[in-house]
Amino acid sequence: MNAAQLERLQEQCSRLRLVKSRERIEALLQEASSQEIPYADFLDRLLTEEVAAKTAKNITMRTNLARFPFVKGLEVFEFGYQPSIDKKQIQQLATCHFIEHGENVVILGPPGVGKTHLAVGLGMKAIEAGYRVFFTTAANMIAVLTRALSEGRLEEKLKHYTVPRLLIIDEIGYLPIDRGGANLFFQLISRRYERGPMILTSNQSFGSWGEVFGDRVIATAILDRVLHHAITLNIRGNSYRLKEKLKAGLIRSEEPTTTIN
Numbered sequence: 001m002n003a004a005q006l007e008r009l010q011e012q013c014s015r016l017r018l019v020k021s022r023e024r025i026e027a028l029l030q031e032a033s034s035q036e037i038p039y040a041d042f043l044d045r046l047l048t049e050e051v052a053a054k055t056a057k058n059i060t061m062r063t064n065l066a067r068f069p070f071v072k073g074l075e076v077f078e079f080g081y082q083p084s085i086d087k088k089q090i091q092q093l094a095t096c097h098f099i100e101h102g103e104n105v106v107i108l109g110p111p112g113v114g115k116t117h118l119a120v121g122l123g124m125k126a127i128e129a130g131y132r133v134f135f136t137t138a139a140n141m142i143a144v145l146t147r148a149l150s151e152g153r154l155e156e157k158l159k160h161y162t163v164p165r166l167l168i169i170d171e172i173g174y175l176p177i178d179r180g181g182a183n184l185f186f187q188l189i190s191r192r193y194e195r196g197p198m199i200l201t202s203n204q205s206f207g208s209w210g211e212v213f214g215d216r217v218i219a220t221a222i223l224d225r226v227l228h229h230a231i232t233l234n235i236r237g238n239s240y241r242l243k244e245k246l247k248a249g250l251i252r253s254e255e256p257t258t259t260i261n
């Protein structure tokens with residue numbers, strides 16, 4: 001192989017957008033000729049590296065688009081700290097069958113027990129499986145939809161939350177929702193009903209959603225649709241933030257846990 005040929009190969013890789021191949025072809029060709037690697041093995045290696053690089057880039061891109069508040073996978077979740085979570089059930093959810101079946105996942109529990117972490121972790125699994133995911137808090141989504149309504153762009157924004165295959169709505173119940181907000185939330189839920197799976201998290205039990213949405217009728221209509229095909233995880237236990245504070249020596253263990261969130 002001469003320099004002109006190598007240059008031509010690299011140029012062709014660029015035209016085909018084979019970024020990794022362009023970068024690696026020289027070294028892999030040299031290795032193949034010095035070690036007498038069979039043609040098929042050389043090609044196999046080159047294409048495997050190209051596919052791996054493209055897959056990683058695609059996952060990074062879709063992770064950025066998902067707008068997670070932090071990027072932490074299920075791999076770093078300490079199941080031992082939260083015995084009320086069934087690890088097997090989370091592993092089953094991580095296979096993403098619930099997305100295929102159009103099921104929702106509702107994660108309930110007090111602050112700090114890992115609701116957002118689990119939602120993000122499952123969202124990352126969905127991205128690895130090739131799905132488009134979008135993360136929002138309930139408050140943020142309602143603010144966006146409220147503004148869109150006043151600007152005459154509600155339809156466009158509803159689509160924004162309907163298009164991703166998996167929508168994660170975090171923190172239902174942290175902030176009170178007014179009647180207009182509850183109506184918009186209901187519209188979005190209706191759009192996704194039986195079409196787009198969701199992961200919802202809340203610090204409030206279903207019985208309190210009437211107060212969360214400021215209207216028992218709307219709350220019932222929302223719950224009716226959400227729970228029609230849903231898996232509910234009820235997390236009971238201590239805040240993980242408390243564990244970290246204890247470890248850092250910021251508080252003493254005899255302090256009442258209820259004061260720390």
Ligand code: ADP
Binds near residue numbers: 081082116117118241
């Ligand atoms: P919640 O959404 O229930 O309020 P988060 O998921 O935000 O709680 O968890 C609070 C912090 O503690 C996050 O940084 C999260 O990664 C971490 N965390 C919570 N539970 C665990 C756990 N069991 N193992 C590892 N980290 C955890």
Ligand code: MG
Binds near residue numbers: 115170
């Ligand atoms: Mg949270």
